[in-house]
Amino acid sequence: MSMKLTIAKVDEVLFKGEAESLSCTGSIGDLTILPHHAPLATPIKNGVLKIVDSEGKEIVIPVESGILEVAHNEATVIL
Structure with a gap:
């Protein structure tokens, strides 16, 4: 099972494709986004994005x- 994931800067696409998970640090703490996650919008803090691709x-x-x-x-x- 996967989800569509796009990671981009204003002038560059860093990742676009299917992913199994995305982990990062948001304003509410550490997050792991899995396929069919509930709707969410949050700032991302300094750290790393960890992607597991398809x-x-x-x-x-x-x-x-x-x-x-x-x-x-x-x-x-x-x-």
């Missing part, structure tokens, strides 16, 4: 700040 590969992206939005089995991160 093939089980872990991808780590350092972040300073950003916004995470989750809805309709799709997560979007704007850095």
Whole structure:
């Protein structure tokens, strides 16, 4: 089971594809987003985004700040 995930900066797409999970630190603490997660919008704090893609590969992206939005089995991160 997977979800659509897009991670982008204003001028660059860092990841776009299917993912099994996304972990990060939001304003409410550490979060792990899984497929079919409830709708959510939260700021992302300094740290890393940990992605497990649809093939089980872990991808780590350092972040300073950003916004995470989750809805309709799709997560979007704007850095």
